[in-house]
Amino acid sequence: MCPRHPRHLPIFTHPGRSVSELGMFPELNNLLNTSPDRAEQGKLTLLCDSKTDGSFLVHHFLSFYLKANCKVCFVALLQSFSHYNTVGQKLGVNLTTARERGQLVILEGLKSSADIFFHPQEEPHPLRFLRETSAESLQPLYEFVREALKPVDSEDTTWRFPVLLVDDLSVLLSLGLGAVAVLDFAHYCRATVCSELQGNMVALVHDSEDAEDGENELLLNGLSHQSHLILQAEGLATGFCKDVHGQLKILWRKSTGRRDRSLIYQYKIQDKNVSFFAKGMSPAVL
Amino acid sequence: MLESLLAIGGLVLLRDSVEWEGRSLLKALVKKSALSGEQVHVLGCEVSEEEFREGFESDVNSRLIYHDLFRDPLNWSKTGEAHPGGPLGALRAMYRTDSCSITIAVDSLSWLLLHLPCTELCQTLHVLSHGNSYPGVNPPVGEVRVLGLLHEELHGQGPLGALSSLAQTEVTMDGKMGQASVHILYRRPQQRPAYQTQWFSILPDFNLDLQEGPVESQQQPSSHVPLVDPTTHLTFNLHLSKKEREAKDNLTLPFQFSSEKQQALLRPGPGQSSSHIFYEPDVYDDLDQEDPDEDLDI
Numbered sequence: 001m002c003p004r005h006p007r008h009l010p011i012f013t014h015p016g017r018s019v020s021e022l023g024m025f026p027e028l029n030n031l032l033n034t035s036p037d038r039a040e041q042g043k044l045t046l047l048c049d050s051k052t053d054g055s056f057l058v059h060h061f062l063s064f065y066l067k068a069n070c071k072v073c074f075v076a077l078l079q080s081f082s083h084y085n086t087v088g089q090k091l092g093v094n095l096t097t098a099r100e101r102g103q104l105v106i107l108e109g110l111k112s113s114a115d116i117f118f119h120p121q122e123e124p125h126p127l128r129f130l131r132e133t134s135a136e137s138l139q140p141l142y143e144f145v146r147e148a149l150k151p152v153d154s155e156d157t158t159w160r161f162p163v164l165l166v167d168d169l170s171v172l173l174s175l176g177l178g179a180v181a182v183l184d185f186a187h188y189c190r191a192t193v194c195s196e197l198q199g200n201m202v203a204l205v206h207d208s209e210d211a212e213d214g215e216n217e218l219l220l221n222g223l224s225h226q227s228h229l230i231l232q233a234e235g236l237a238t239g240f241c242k243d244v245h246g247q248l249k250i251l252w253r254k255s256t257g258r259r260d261r262s263l264i265y266q267y268k269i270q271d272k273n274v275s276f277f278a279k280g281m282s283p284a285v286l
Numbered sequence: 287m288l289e290s291l292l293a294i295g296g297l298v299l300l301r302d303s304v305e306w307e308g309r310s311l312l313k314a315l316v317k318k319s320a321l322s323g324e325q326v327h328v329l330g331c332e333v334s335e336e337e338f339r340e341g342f343e344s345d346v347n348s349r350l351i352y353h354d355l356f357r358d359p360l361n362w363s364k365t366g367e368a369h370p371g372g373p374l375g376a377l378r379a380m381y382r383t384d385s386c387s388i389t390i391a392v393d394s395l396s397w398l399l400l401h402l403p404c405t406e407l408c409q410t411l412h413v414l415s416h417g418n419s420y421p422g423v424n425p426p427v428g429e430v431r432v433l434g435l436l437h438e439e440l441h442g443q444g445p446l447g448a449l450s451s452l453a454q455t456e457v458t459m460d461g462k463m464g465q466a467s468v469h470i471l472y473r474r475p476q477q478r479p480a481y482q483t484q485w486f487s488i489l490p491d492f493n494l495d496l497q498e499g500p501v502e503s504q505q506q507p508s509s510h511v512p513l514v515d516p517t518t519h520l521t522f523n524l525h526l527s528k529k530e531r532e533a534k535d536n537l538t539l540p541f542q543f544s545s546e547k548q549q550a551l552l553r554p555g556p557g558q559s560s561s562h563i564f565y566e567p568d569v570y571d572d573l574d575q576e577d578p579d580e581d582l583d584i
Contacts, residue, residue, distance in 0.1 A: 139362050180400050184360060191357050195334040221439040222400075224304040226332065253307065 024064040025274045036068035046227040050207035051235030052246045058167045061202045063091040071159035073148040077109030077171045105148040138185035162199035170206040179218040243284035288318045296454035297415040297432045306459040314492045319389040320349040326389045327380045331355040331397035387429040394435040404445045
């Protein structure tokens with residue numbers, strides 16, 4: 001076994017490199033005024049999408065924090081591991097390698113939910129609520145996250161700070177949990193990951209504007225109040241467009257008296273990159 | 287503005303939204319209370335103690351007692367640190383009989399509403415803010431003031447209305463064009479409710495900076511659209527000359543019942559021969575010589 005060097009993946013900040021080496025979406029980093037080596041800590045970032053698919057934001061943050069040499073716990077409820085791996089490779093990160101190195105701990109919702117029904121479980125399973133008739137709390141899932149991210153002294157590699165990434169929280173509502181239970185889970189994760197361990201948390205919530213979904217509204221608003229940064233991806237009001245896939249609203253929320261700041265950009269998703277431009281300034285239109 | 291908010295006592299309800307957050311105003315009120323010599327208890331459910339104390343000077347922090355419900359509110363860690371009575375028990379424990387005026391800041395009432403029955407929370411708040419006594423407990427000597435932060439979008443009309451009716455002062459956060467404002471409703475005892483709107487901004491040290499409203503950018507005057515007369519290019523004539531207008535006004539409509547018409551109908555005019563009706567009665571006819579219309583007054 002070759003010794004694992006902590007700085008195995010160099011962090012590229014030089015311009016002129018190809019996009020696949022830079023990874024993530026460099027334009028989005030510019031908009032958020034951040035980069036892997038100077039990311040802020042102790043923050044909750046809320047991703048929400050309405051009338052469009054906001055999963056490109058999840059892939060961005062996954063590759064961003066892996067590039068930033070953070071230990072990432074990824075609660076992946078929506079897609080399979082191979083899907084995230086495929087997209088991750090386009091963005092320059094290898095999830096398999098990261099998992100083997102211990103940098104990435106991933107809970108594959110799709111696979112492990114089948115395990116919980118068909119294989120006997122000795123230790124309590126994080127998704128145990130699927131078997132319970134009246135699912136009350138996500139405490140087992142929180143314990144899983146806490147175990148995955150707690151600092152371990154015996155590890156020879158030291159990661160920068162822990163990150164929890166959840167894709168996505170609305171799925172938990174569809175699986176029968178109440179919004180308050182999901183909010184409690186997010187609260188405990190925030191208390192442990194952001195406050196105690198000074199790490200970051202990123203969660204995706206869908207915003208179904210048309211449907212009369214009170215529970216989802218409660219979850220979205222409740223999380224918005226707790227977030228430091230909100231990224232809202234919306235489909236265009238006028239419908240589908242080939243050159244402009246949607247609009248991204250960025251809202252910085254500070255609870256310390258500084259004024260909130262918000263930006264709106266439109267974007268187009270390409271194969272390995274997402275390009276951002278001001279409203280109405282798409283290169284296809286100009 | 288802060289003095290007037292703290293003057294009445296009782297429950298001060300701070301309603302905020304995602305776009306216009308209210309925690310900074312809550313902290314400004316807490317700072318004001320602390321600096322005026324009161325003891326301030328904070329029931330913190332949503333932010334950590336470090337985050338809440340951030341930005342306060344040491345003299346404010348020394349008067350601030352933080353009851354931590356953030357780290358382990360539901361006792362998942364099973365360490366037994368939680369207050370035995372839960373959050374409401376912690377609130378009631380702040381209600382001491384021997385202390386001077388105290389201010390209790392609840393951050394936030396939304397968290398309590400989501401986890402506790404609304405009725406219990408309202409009862410506890412009522413007891414706290416009105417200074418009534420619990421059975422077996424003497425009423426407090428000093429004044430108790432409760433500052434409650436409430437996130438409007440998270441609750442339905444019922445709980446919002448219940449908390450609103452309990453409040454002596456209700457502050458709603460709002461704003462326009464990057465400038466924050468508050469709409470304040472004062473319910474002073476035996477007086478009519480008073481409304482006030484104030485634009486402000488909160489400085490990093492949690493002092494308040496009152497401001498005038500945002501300067502409206504000069505709106506573009508709506509371009510003057512010349513009025514077009516639609517009847518100019520018609521192929522038919524819509525106008526009336528003076529004589530035609532007079533004739534039109536003098537015309538009586540066929541189904542309009544005027545008094546002249548009524549007289550003309552009742553009295554046959556001169557020269558009109560009265561008409562005759564020739565009738566051959568049938569076998570089945572009932573000839574009644576009485577006039578059925580006799581009682582009509584025509």
